[in-house]
Amino acid sequence: MAGYISGPEQDQIISLSDINAPVILLIGKTGAGKSTLGNLLLKTSKETFPVSGSFTSETKKSGYANIKIGDKIYNIVDTPGIFDTDDLNEDILKEIARTIQKCAHGIKAILFVLEAKRYTKEQEKMVNMIKLFLGDDALEYMITVFSHCDKKQTEDPEYFKKVSWNKQIKVFVNSMGNRWTISPNPDLFSPSSNVRQQRLRELENHILSIDGVYTNELLEKARKKQEEIEKIERAAEKKRKEEYDESKRKEGEANARYRYERQRIIDEKTTKDKYEEQIKDIMSQIEILNKKVIELSEKDNKCFGLETQVKLESGKTIQMSELQTGDRVLSNIRNGITEYSDVYLIAHIGKLDHEEAFAKVSFTRPDGSKGQLRLTTTHYVFDENLSIIFAKDLRPGETKILVSGDNNKLVPVFVDDVTIELHDEYISFYTRAGTVIANGVLSSCYDQCPPSQMLMDLVFLPVRLWTYIIPSTHREERLHPYVQFLETMYFLFINAMEKGKRFID
Known part of the structure; x- marks a missing residue:
């Protein structure tokens, strides 16, 4: 029942009977043990998914x-070297498109x-890639599977959890409905x-505990295309069979078989071309998504969600959407003393002509209550x-931010x-x-700029003085x-530096 395609054979037609079932998708950093887990689940003596002995993926083919x-x-799909790369060249895009093609009938899980180590930035990037595509x-259909565990850890998962998990891992696993298990090392357990x-x-x-299967607009579109191809295939087969029977009656078995096989090859070529058209269509959609993320990261200076709350010097708490120039807002707490500062410039407020990427930062206040901050x-x-530090670079269970607590103090708390x-x-x-x-x-007023609060204060000094x-x-x-002028100059500088570096290289 297993069928692994790689190398030159990757371009052959994938039978609809092989892909019209929900998918179990294997993802993880190269060398984490995806292929090993796939082989364990298949419970066959044959190594269906090639296992690399190094931490460099031998192939980028799923x-x-x-x-x-x-x-x-179900279809179990291995993804070596696909979702753990920033190099979205045409080959990688094509392979991601093929993976999405295989997932067209939904994702079961x-x-x-994840190696039995701490959750790293590389794994977080991979999660973001999955979110993008x-x-x-x-992610509601995700299960954490720990690999490279030793004998005692595998025999006693609760012991592994107790001695090996940090807060970051706990937050990560809990975000997936606390679904986790251990992939047994085949060298340790027969x-x-x-x-x-x-x-x-x-x-x-x-x-099996996950309800239904996951699908979205991209997967639905791929599924409908496959159903169209399947319909055309059935019609072509029916026509070939009718022509074969008629030719057999008139010209004999040998001529009928020759005509049948010749037409079958033509029809299969047509089907393959339609699959390749589907791949190109999915690739174009992926490229649009990727470009959109890049464009969003390079557009206008951004800031906070309109619903974000600030405290005025009068003691009133308002949403930022109500802010006016001249309002004095709580800006800092030092040595038990609250500091309020004038809002001297509102650079932008309202709706954009495009959606922007925001980080929703969750944390637990000193009194135990939950809090959130949404900002670009x-x-x-x-x-x-x-x-x-950039909001996107905050690490759950690892980075502490400063949150106002009782008795006029800023207290460091972990990002959840x-x-x-x-x-x-x-x-x-x-x-x-x-x-x-x-x-x-406690937040900066600055976004997408050099990582220096003092430098940005100096950059904004002219407009600060002018508004007095x-x-x-x-x-x-x-x-x-x-602000538009400053942003334009900054990006021109960054682009010039990148071009200079490429020239030197």
Whole structure:
């Protein structure tokens, strides 16, 4: 029932009978043990998915095989070197398109294979790649599978959890509905081993516990295209059979068989071409998604979600959508003393003509209550050392941010989670202090700029001084001209530096 395609054979026609079942998708960093897990689930002596002995992927081609769990047939798809790369060249895009093609009938489960180590930036990048190509909701179908565990860890998963998990891992696993298990090392546990069988049963039970299958607009479009191809195939086969019977009656078996085989080759070539057209269509959609993310990261200066709350000097708490130039907002707390600062410029407020990537930062306040802050991914917040850091670079369970607590203090707390969302409304504003406490979090007023609060204060000094003389009345969706000028100059500088580096290289 298994069928692995790689190398030159990758371009052959994939039979619809092989791909019209829901998918179990194997993802993870190269060398994490995806292929090993796939082979374990198939429970065959044959190595269906080639296992690389190094941490460099031997191939960028995904493989697939049929697998039966319970009374259902699924396709298990291995993705070596596909989702763990930033190099989205044509070959990688094509292979991602093929993977999406195989997932057209829905995803039953995504098995995220993670080495028994801490959750790293590389794994987070991979999750973001999955979000980009399959959508955020796909993560609700994810199961964490730990690989490279030792004998004791595999025999006693609770012991492994107790001694090996940090807060970051706990947050990551909990975000997937606490679905996790261990991939048994085949060198330590034979096929007949009770431990090996038990760990695999646990994984199968997790897969079966997921309700339904995941699909989205991209997958639905691919499925409908495949159904069209299948319909054409059936019609072509019916016509060949009718022509064969007629030719056999008139010309004999040999001539009829020759005509039948010749037409079959032509029809299969047509079917293959239609599959390749589908691949190109999916690739074009992937490229649009990828370009959109790049464009969104390079467009206008951004800031906070309009619903974000700030505290005024009067003691009133308002949403940022209500802010006016001249309002004095809580900007810092030092040595138990609250500091308020004037809003001297609102650079943008309102709706955009495109959606923008926002980071939703979740945290637990000192009193135990939960809090969130939504801001653009390249907006700066302060860590526990008062260093500024991009919102997208905050690490759950690892990075601490400064949150206002009782008794007028800023208290460092761990980030619980960071998720990426798309929104089309925001506000960008600046206080004379260059900081603001937003939803209780000490934040910079600056976004997508050099990582220096002091430098940015100096850059904005001219407009800060000017608004002392003539207060700004700008409160529009159009970006303030001074901010637009600064952003344009900054990107010209960055592009020149990159071109110079490429020239030197």
